[in-house]
Amino acid sequence: FSAKRIVDAYYARIRDFEPEIHAYTQLTSTQAYEAAKRVDDAIANGTFDELGLLAGVPIAFKDNMNMQGTNTTCSSHMLEHYVSPFDATCVANALHAGALPLGKLNMDEFAFGSSTETSAFGATHNPWDTSRVPGGSSGGSAAAISAGLASVTLGSDTGGSIRQPASFCGCIGVKPSYGIVSRYGVVAFGSSLDQVGPFARSVRDAAITLDAIKGYDKHDVTSQHLNVNYASVLQGDARSVLRGMRIGVVPEFMDAQGLHADVKERVHDAICALERMGAHIVEVSLPDARAAMSAYYVLGPCEAFSNLARFDSVRYGHAHVDATNLEDRYELSRSEGFGAEAKRRIMLGSYLLSAGVYEKYYYPAQQVRTLITRDYVEAFKQVDTIVCPVAPRVAFKFGEISDPTAMYLSDMFTISVNIAGNGAMSFPMPPKSPDSLPIGVQIMCPQFKDENMFKVAYALE
Ligand code: GLN
Numbered sequence: 001f002s003a004k005r006i007v008d009a010y011y012a013r014i015r016d017f018e019p020e021i022h023a024y025t026q027l028t029s030t031q032a033y034e035a036a037k038r039v040d041d042a043i044a045n046g047t048f049d050e051l052g053l054l055a056g057v058p059i060a061f062k063d064n065m066n067m068q069g070t071n072t073t074c075s076s077h078m079l080e081h082y083v084s085p086f087d088a089t090c091v092a093n094a095l096h097a098g099a100l101p102l103g104k105l106n107m108d109e110f111a112f113g114s115s116t117e118t119s120a121f122g123a124t125h126n127p128w129d130t131s132r133v134p135g136g137s138s139g140g141s142a143a144a145i146s147a148g149l150a151s152v153t154l155g156s157d158t159g160g161s162i163r164q165p166a167s168f169c170g171c172i173g174v175k176p177s178y179g180i181v182s183r184y185g186v187v188a189f190g191s192s193l194d195q196v197g198p199f200a201r202s203v204r205d206a207a208i209t210l211d212a213i214k215g216y217d218k219h220d221v222t223s224q225h226l227n228v229n230y231a232s233v234l235q236g237d238a239r240s241v242l243r244g245m246r247i248g249v250v251p252e253f254m255d256a257q258g259l260h261a262d263v264k265e266r267v268h269d270a271i272c273a274l275e276r277m278g279a280h281i282v283e284v285s286l287p288d289a290r291a292a293m294s295a296y297y298v299l300g301p302c303e304a305f306s307n308l309a310r311f312d313s314v315r316y317g318h319a320h321v322d323a324t325n326l327e328d329r330y331e332l333s334r335s336e337g338f339g340a341e342a343k344r345r346i347m348l349g350s351y352l353l354s355a356g357v358y359e360k361y362y363y364p365a366q367q368v369r370t371l372i373t374r375d376y377v378e379a380f381k382q383v384d385t386i387v388c389p390v391a392p393r394v395a396f397k398f399g400e401i402s403d404p405t406a407m408y409l410s411d412m413f414t415i416s417v418n419i420a421g422n423g424a425m426s427f428p429m430p431p432k433s434p435d436s437l438p439i440g441v442q443i444m445c446p447q448f449k450d451e452n453m454f455k456v457a458y459a460l461e
Contacts, residue, residue, distance in 0.1 A: 001043065003036035003056045007100055010058045014102070014149050022124050023134075023144040025063045027103040028070050032058075035100045052097030053212040059099040060150040062107050062141050065196070066185040067091045074187050075119035076109045078317045078337035088185025089220065090154055090196045090213045097212040102150055105140030110308065111161055111189045112341045113137050114410035115401070120339055123398065126169060128437055132395040135165030135410075138199070142169035145199045146438075152209045153199045158189045159296055160391075160414030162197050163442060166426035167390035170438030172206045172457065173199050175414075177447045178421035179224040180210070182217035190303035193296075193418040197425075203457045206425070207231040210450075226448055233451045238277045238459035245455065247274055248284040248383035253413055260393040263439055266429040267389050270441040270460060274387065277459055284379040284386065288371040292416035295372070297408060298352055298365035299419070305349020311337065344404065369419050376420040380446035385456050387443055389413045390426045394437040413442060423450040427457045 011029065018024060039056045042048045048055065061067060064074045066084035073079045087095065095101060108118040116124040116139025124139040126132040127147035134143040138155030142165035145153055155162045157175035166173025174197040181196040188194060198209035207230035216225035235241075249271060254264065275281050311317035313333035320336055323329035338346065352361050379386065391410055401407050417424045426440035441460075445453040 001056065003039035003100060004033065006056060006058060007032045007036045007102070010102055010150065017147050017149060020125060020130055021127055021143050021147050021149065022122055023105055023140040023147065023149050024060070024103045025073055025075060025106050025121055025140070026071055028067065028101050031067070031069070031101045035095065035098070039098055039100070053208050054094055055098030057099050058102050058151045059094055060102045060105050060141070060144055060153045061091055062138050062153070062155045063104040064107060064111060064156060064187040065091050065154060067101065067104070070104060072104070072187065073121070074110045075107045075121055076337065076339065076342065077120045078311050080120070080318065082316065086185060089182035089217045090186065093213045093215070094154070099212070105138070105144055105153060107140055108137035109339045109342050110187070110304070111137040111156060111158060112304070112345055114160070114164055114407050115396070116140065117398065118339055118341045126395050128170065129395070132397050132437070133168065135168035135391070135395060137161040139165050141199045142166050142171055142173060145169065145171040145201055152205055154196055154213070155199055156186055156194055156196050157418065158193045159300060159418050160411035162199065163414050163424060163426040163440065164391045164410055166199060166428070167440030168395035168438060170428040170440075171199055171201055172203060172425065172427060173197065173440075174206050174210060174425040175417065175423060176210060176214070176450050177423035177445070179222050180214045180226065180423070180448070180450065182215070182220040182223040184217055184219035188307040190300045191307065192303060193300065195418070203454060203461050204231060204234055207234060207454050224448065228451055230451055230454050233455055234458045241455045242274065242277050242279045242459050245279045245385070245452070246282050246383040247271070247279045247456065248282055248379055248386040250284060250286050250289075250386060250388055252286055252289055253388040256392070256412065258392045258409060258412065259389060263389050263391070263393060266439040267387065267441050270429060271387055273460060274456065282383050284382050286375045286379055286416065288368065288375050289416040291368045292372055292419055293408065293412060295365040295368040295419060296415045298361045299369065301345045301349035302352050302362055303349070304345045305353065308342070308346055313337070341404070372416050373420040376422055376446070384449070384452045385443055385445050387441055387456070390440040390442040394439060417444055420447075422447040423453060425453050425457060427460055
């Protein structure tokens with residue numbers, strides 16, 4: 001075992017496949033080899049066991065996560081030349097646990113999107129069929145896992161951006177309950193919705209990675225200290241893990257308009273498999289979840305508008321060279337730095353928060369948020385997890401969805417979870433035939449009961 005050789009092998013693979021996939025925005029070989037040297041020195045000194053949970057594990061981070069000395073671009077011209085002066089807590093925790101940082105991963109610009117097509121540096125391609133999108137916004141994080149260009153990766157999920165690309169690329173993607181992973185140092189999109197989580201090729205890898213990055217952080221007041229170890233619940237056979245487990249099926253999701261038959265069938269297969277292994281299947285209702293999309297496209301842009309105000313070209317961000325006064329400098333720099341989808345969100349948020357409009361949209365959206373949260377609380381009195389679709393369909397072709405509102409529908413099954421704050425993950429169902437595209441099933445859990453969804457995924461695996 002040599003960490004250096006692992007890094008060599010991954011970079012060789014990246015050299016071969018990256019031109020086709022474009023999962024990375026940059027490689028961080030200096031940091032990767034430094035980390036490898038620390039691991040190899042520990043092996044030589046006989047202190048390997050003192051290293052952390054991710055010792056010698058090649059990892060990569062979505063490019064909205066600060067890693068000291070690297071560019072953190074959010075796949076935007078706005079931050080193309082920004083160099084991180086510090087590590088995000090999730091990054092620091094992974095590195096402290098001995099992970100080997102291979103690079104930063106491509107994404108939709110500022111995490112606005114569901115296909116990675118809005119990246120200012122070119123789209124990522126789905127490794128299963130390069131004429132298709134990998135999903136988004138964490139498309140690079142998902143594609144890197146399924147193409148074998150990293151062992152585990154981190155992504156962020158504001159409305160589905162971990163789960164939907166995991167479904168499209170056939171890997172595990174976990175959006176933990178809000179508060180399990182610190183958001184400090186992750187460039188904010190919707191601060192009340194954003195959550196960081198792992199992508200991996202196995203349930204155990206995902207659980208170990210989450211164990212390594214989670215925990216209370218004094219820099220993020222919403223972060224929690226929970227005394228759980230997610231990897232340790234993955235033991236024994238499927239029947240014993242599922243003993244007493246009540247799994248919810250939501251008719252509002254299963255009968256939703258727009259859900260494709262192939263996806264519905266695979267979700268149904270998963271539910272049947274779980275029932276055969278001893279789980280109790282219970283029908284539960286989420287009557288207000290249908291309003292989640294409308295609430296999200298008010299709350300999300302409002303928070304994004306506020307968060308993106310900091311990219312004023314003075315403290316942060318691209319600066320237009322010809323600006324002669326402050327107003328021009330803001331206007332010209334922001335016009336040039338942000339792409340079309342970012343501008344759409346900023347303008348929408350600015351409108352929705354203006355006097356007179358706020359009362360009509362923002363305030364009711366917050367009320368809808370309360371109703372959705374209550375729906376989940378009620379449902380989780382009856383069940384321990386919910387199993388449902390991740391995305392309404394399999395990965396689509398580049399350019400196939402050009403209408404923004406049609407693109408927004410990609411998240412019809414994922415968004416309500418961000419609104420309520422509970423956890424959910426995407427689990428890849430085995431392909432039906434050798435040429436079928438990946439389909440993920442979504443497993444949801446009550447807030448801070450994330451071990452429940454890991455158990456269900458472990459049983460399915
Ligand atoms: N696709 C959704 C959006 O465009 C969610 C993105 C995300 O989770 N970051 O806002």
